[in-house]
Amino acid sequence: MKPVLSVEHLTKKIGGRTIVDDISFTVNPGEIFGFLGPNGAGKTTTIRMLVGLIKPTSGSIVIGGHNLQTHFLEAIKQVGCIVENPELYPYLTGRENLEHFARMIDNIDDDRIDEVVRLVELEKRIDETVKTYSLGMRQRLGIAQALLGNPQLLILDEPTNGLDPAGIRELRAFIRRLAQEQSISIFISSHILYEIQLLCERVAIISHGKVLKTAAVSQLVGDDSKVEWSLNPIPQAIKQFSELPYIRNVEQLGKESVMVHMPVEKIAETNQLLLASNIQVSAIRPMNQTLEDIFLEMTGGEGIG
Amino acid sequence: MVKLVYNELLKMFRKKRFLVVVLILAVLIPIFTYAQYVTVQTTIKQIGTSDWKAILQQQIVDNENQLTSSRIPEEWKKWTRLTIDQQKYYLKNNINPTAPGAPTFVRKFMEEAVALFLPLIVVILAADLVSSEYANGTIKVLLTRPVARWKVLLSKYLALILSISLVMLITGLLSYLISGIIFGYKGWNLPVLSGFIQQGNQLITNQVHLIPQWKYIIYAFGLAWFSALAVGTISFMVSVLVRNTATSMGVMLAAVISGSLLTQLAPTWQSLRYFVFINLRLTDYLAGKPILISGMSLPFSLAILAIWSIVAIIIAFVVFSRRDVLN
Numbered sequence: 001m002k003p004v005l006s007v008e009h010l011t012k013k014i015g016g017r018t019i020v021d022d023i024s025f026t027v028n029p030g031e032i033f034g035f036l037g038p039n040g041a042g043k044t045t046t047i048r049m050l051v052g053l054i055k056p057t058s059g060s061i062v063i064g065g066h067n068l069q070t071h072f073l074e075a076i077k078q079v080g081c082i083v084e085n086p087e088l089y090p091y092l093t094g095r096e097n098l099e100h101f102a103r104m105i106d107n108i109d110d111d112r113i114d115e116v117v118r119l120v121e122l123e124k125r126i127d128e129t130v131k132t133y134s135l136g137m138r139q140r141l142g143i144a145q146a147l148l149g150n151p152q153l154l155i156l157d158e159p160t161n162g163l164d165p166a167g168i169r170e171l172r173a174f175i176r177r178l179a180q181e182q183s184i185s186i187f188i189s190s191h192i193l194y195e196i197q198l199l200c201e202r203v204a205i206i207s208h209g210k211v212l213k214t215a216a217v218s219q220l221v222g223d224d225s226k227v228e229w230s231l232n233p234i235p236q237a238i239k240q241f242s243e244l245p246y247i248r249n250v251e252q253l254g255k256e257s258v259m260v261h262m263p264v265e266k267i268a269e270t271n272q273l274l275l276a277s278n279i280q281v282s283a284i285r286p287m288n289q290t291l292e293d294i295f296l297e298m299t300g301g302e303g304i305g
Numbered sequence: 306m307v308k309l310v311y312n313e314l315l316k317m318f319r320k321k322r323f324l325v326v327v328l329i330l331a332v333l334i335p336i337f338t339y340a341q342y343v344t345v346q347t348t349i350k351q352i353g354t355s356d357w358k359a360i361l362q363q364q365i366v367d368n369e370n371q372l373t374s375s376r377i378p379e380e381w382k383k384w385t386r387l388t389i390d391q392q393k394y395y396l397k398n399n400i401n402p403t404a405p406g407a408p409t410f411v412r413k414f415m416e417e418a419v420a421l422f423l424p425l426i427v428v429i430l431a432a433d434l435v436s437s438e439y440a441n442g443t444i445k446v447l448l449t450r451p452v453a454r455w456k457v458l459l460s461k462y463l464a465l466i467l468s469i470s471l472v473m474l475i476t477g478l479l480s481y482l483i484s485g486i487i488f489g490y491k492g493w494n495l496p497v498l499s500g501f502i503q504q505g506n507q508l509i510t511n512q513v514h515l516i517p518q519w520k521y522i523i524y525a526f527g528l529a530w531f532s533a534l535a536v537g538t539i540s541f542m543v544s545v546l547v548r549n550t551a552t553s554m555g556v557m558l559a560a561v562i563s564g565s566l567l568t569q570l571a572p573t574w575q576s577l578r579y580f581v582f583i584n585l586r587l588t589d590y591l592a593g594k595p596i597l598i599s600g601m602s603l604p605f606s607l608a609i610l611a612i613w614s615i616v617a618i619i620i621a622f623v624v625f626s627r628r629d630v631l632n
Contacts, residue, residue: 014631051449053630077451087442091319100315103308104450145446 002065004029004078004153004185005050010059012045019045021209022059027153027187032179034200034217035189036295042209043189044084047157050187051081064152077105080151082159086142090131094122094141097130098148105149116144120174136167143174147184154178154186160195172199193295205295212298220294225264229274230257230283237279244270256282309452309460310467317430317468320437326426326472330479333422334414338484341410357401365392387515391496406492407485412522414480416588419529423476424536424561424585430468431540432554434461435625439548444630454626462541462618469537473530477522493519499591513593521591528587535581535610536561542617545625548632561585568598575600581613 003026012020020042027033037043048054050061052072061068066075088097095113102108117126120140130138139159146154159175160168176199178184190196196203197217204214213220231237234252241250241260247270248261262270264286274281317323349357368389372382395402435458438444447457481490496515540557547553564582567574577583578598584606591603 014629048445048630051445053445053448055627055629073451073453076449079449081449083445083449085442087446089316089319089441089443091321092316096315096319100312101446101450103312104447104452106451149451 034196034203037206080146081155094126226287228285313464410484433550435544538614542621
C-alpha cells in the first residue's frame with residue numbers, strides 16, 4: 001500500500017534553533033494517525049511544513065506521490081487542513097466563506113458545497129455571518145472548508161482545542177465517520193494523550209523536535225495493566241507478589257494499597273492465591289495503562305500539556 | 306484569476322472598507338462646496354459691486370493696455386493675450402468667473418485632493434489588504450489552496466487598482482453632483498490655461514494655450530490616478546511587510562503627511578525631490594503652479610513615482626512568495 005503522506009528527515013531551523021529535528025513517518029490510506037507531543041515540541045511547525053506554509057530547512061514531504069517542495073500545486077490538491085484555529089472571514093456568511101475558497105480550487109460546484117455543508121450538519125446556519133457562530137460551529141465550517149476539494153488527506157491541528165466535552169465527543173464521532181465512510185486519511189496533532197488513544201490507530205510521539213517512537217497505539221499500550229490492590233497486611237502481600245513471575249513493578253502506595261503491573265486476566269488467580277495465604281483483599285482496581293505512562297517512561301518524566 | 310480578483314473585491318466590500326471611503330467623501334465634499342461658496346461670497350463683497358461684467362470689461366481693457374507697452378517681454382505678452390481670450394470667452398458666454406460651475410469645482414477639488422486627501426483614502430483601502438489576512442490568521446487558509454502564492458498576491462493588487470479607480474470615479478461624480486446644487490452644472494467648455502513647462506527654476510510659458518475644461522479635468526484625473534496608484538502600490542508593499550493593520554496604516558499615514566509637510570518646510574533641501582511623496586502633486590504641473598523645490602518637472606515626478614512603485618511591487622512579491630507563515 002502506497003502511503004498518502006511520507007515525511008523523511010524533515011528538519012527546520014529558525015534563527016539557529018532547531019525546532020524540528022530530522023523526523024520521519026508515513027501515513028497510510030484510510031488511517032487515523034496521531035501526532036502526539038507537549039506544547040512547544042514542534043507539532044505546529046511540522047504541520048505548517050506539511051501544508052507548505054513554512055519551507056523546510058532540509059528533508060522531504062511527499063503527498064499522494066507528489067513532492068510538496070517541487071510540485072506544490074499537485075501535492076496540496078490532495079490536502080485539506082485546519083492549522084491551529086479554524087480561521088475564516090467573520091464578516092462573510094458560512095456559505096460565502098465556502099464559495100470564496102471554492103473559487104480557489106478547480107471544478108468545485110454548488111452541489112459540492114451543499115454536500116460538505118450537509119456532512120458537517122451546518123445547513124441551518126450556513127447563511128448567517130461567521131461572527132455569530134460558536135466555536136464548535138466554526139470548527140465544523142473549518143472542516144467543511146478543508147473537505148471542499150475532496151482531499152485524500154485531512155490535517156487537523158489540535159482540533160478539540162477550546163471545545164466543550166459534548167463538542168469533543170461529537171467531533172470524535174465525526175472524524176471516525178470520515179475515515180470510515182469517505183476513506184480519507186486523517187492526521188491529527190494533539191497534546192492530549194487520551195484523545196489520540198481514543199481516535200488513532202497509529203501514533204508518532206514527538207518531544208523537543210524529535211520523533212521518539214512511531215507505532216500502533218495497541219502495540220504501545222501493550223497487555224500489561226496497572227492494578228491497584230488494597231490489602232492487609234501489606235508486607236506479606238508484597239512478598240507474595242514478588243514470587244509471582246507475571247507481576248512487575250511492585251510499589252507500595254500508602255498504608256493499605258499496592259500498585260503492580262500485571263496482565264488483567266491473571267487478577268482472579270492472584271486474588272485466590274492471596275486469600276489462600278490469609279491476606280485480606282478489600283479492593284482491586286485495574287487501570288488501563290495509558291499513553292501517558294508510556295510518554296512519561298519515554299521522556300523520563302517530562303510532563304505533558 | 307478573475308475568480309480570485311472577485312474574491313478580493315468581495316472581501317473589500319463586505320469588510321465595509323469601501324463604504325467608509327464613500328461616507329468620508331459624502332461628508333467632506335459638501336463641506337468643501339460650502340467653503341468654496343463662502344469664498345465666492347466674500348470676493349463679491351470685497352469688490353463692492355455685483356456687476357461682474359463691468360469688472361471683467363475693465364480687466365480686459367487693462368490687459369490690452371499692457372500689450373501695447375514695449376517694456377514687457379514677448380512671452381509675457383503671449384500669456385496676457387491668452388488671459389484676454391479667456392476673459393472674452395467668459396463675457397461672451399455670460400459666465401461669471403468668480404462664481405464657477407460644478408466642473409470648475411471638480412477640477413479644483415482634484416487639484417487639492419491629490420496631495421493629501423486622495424492618498425489618505427488610498428491608504429485606507431490598501432493598508433490592510435494583506436496585513437488583515439495575517440492578523441486574522443486567514444492567510445493560513447488562503448495559502449494552503451492549490452493556487453501559487455504570486456497569483457494570490459496579484460489578485461489582491463489587481464483588486465486594489467480596480468478599487469482605486471472606482472474611488473476616483475466616485476470622487477468625481479460626487480463632487481460634481483453635490484457642488485452643482487449650489488454652483489449649477491454648467492461649465493464643461495470653459496477655457497482653462499494649460500501647457501506650462503518647468504525648466505530649471507523657470508516656468509516656460511511659450512507653449513501655454515487654452516483647452517476646454519472637460520479636457521483639462523480628464524488630464525487632471527489621469528495624473529491624479531497615477532499618483533494614487535503609486536501611493537496604493539507602496540501601501541500595498543507595507544501591508545505585505547507589516548503583519549498588523551494598525552501599524553501598516555500608521556506607517557503610511559506618517560509617510561504621506563511628512564511628504565506634504567516637508568515640501569512646505571524645506572524647499573531648499575534639493576535631494577528631497579527623490580522622495581516619492583514629494584512628487585504627488587502632479588496636477589500642479591498642469592496648472593502651472595510654482596514648484597517649490599527646483600529640479601522637479603512632470604517627467605521627473607512621473608519617473609520617481611514609477612521607480613518607487615516598481616521597486617515596491619518587486620519587494621512585495623519576493624517577500625510574499627518566500628516568507629514562512631509563522632503567526
